[in-house]
Amino acid sequence: MTLYYPDGRPYKDNGSLGGRAETSAVIYGRRGMTLEEDLNVTNQFYLRSDQAVIYKKPTPIQVVHVDYPKRSAAKITEAYFRKPSTTDYNGIFKGKYIDFEAKETTHENYIPLKNFHEHQVEHMERIKRHGGIGFIIVKFTPDDEVFLLDAVFLSECWKLSLRKGGRKSIPRKLFEDKGYPIPQQYLPRLDYLRVVNRVYF
């Protein structure tokens, strides 16, 4: 539903991968691309075309032991993944600080809140309070639809989930009602800054 031809016309997906594959060799080739891969390619495109400077932060890793072999690179032999205290992506676009988290869900109609951490929710609330732009990007893998949703809605769902019997997920309907579908195309693959530009500027 949010695929676009290179000239900007929207492409109405018939819902099967086969249909899409017949339409475009490029989109066919993208089957199996993760949201993270798509965003990395997109951010590289933004960087090269000088539209924005946005990077994914490295995964935080606790290094415990490092070997220093002679004449070769230091080798980490014991380390552990740490939980990130911020979001994965940040940078600058049109003079504004941009901050977001990106997640995939295999569920058709919701994304479980356990995909996010409390620290991330608080982080995005801070960012917004300080004048930055904060949102989440969520891909629903059953139909490959990708949405942008302002961080305020994540905060609201988070608060509701802490109540007794509160819903532990964000319904897709909220993305459809309050969020924005992100155009998917050849380049940039996931043109989320087109949405940001329309919504926040």
Place this chain on the structure above:
Amino acid sequence: MTLYYPDGRPYKDNGSLGGRAETSAVIYGRRGMTLEEDLNVTNQFYLRSDQAVIYKKPTPIQVVHVDYPKRSAAKITEAYFRKPSTTDYNGIFKGKYIDFEAKETTHENYIPLKNFHEHQVEHMERIKRHGGIGFIIVKFTPDDEVFLLDAVFLSECWKLSLRKGGRKSIPRKLFEDKGYPIPQQYLPRLDYLRVVNRVYF
């Protein structure tokens, strides 16, 4: 020279660690703190006092092999450090995107340019072009003086260094003439945002 008493009065250092230690148990306790530790404590202070949201990015690590033992955390058993493509620190202050790199030098009167990477120089040039604030923070460990210097001067020194016979370092004099000493005190330890606030706003 940039030590401050908690009430804001500047403290004139006599140049010996002993002198400082006698003056303040707190500052005595800080001997041996690295620039990175001081900045981390400072950024935590800014975060808790809700003045800014600035983090050090995790060190980029290339993970090659991970073990998944039963009933315990995934253990990385082979990984390597990667060269960062951006600076170490970024975030938001008073609605503005902030980006900087922090380095120590053991030389009294200069910092070698090999402390920085070409990617980082280009990154800060991009940040400034997009309306962000970009600078370096350099600590001269022989006298513990810390300076903030706008990224444009790093770029200039970098370009000069590429010429035949060009100087391969940034002279301390440039920090003294075009940069700003950063106040060192109890909390925040390295109040670089006081300088940023004065210089960029």
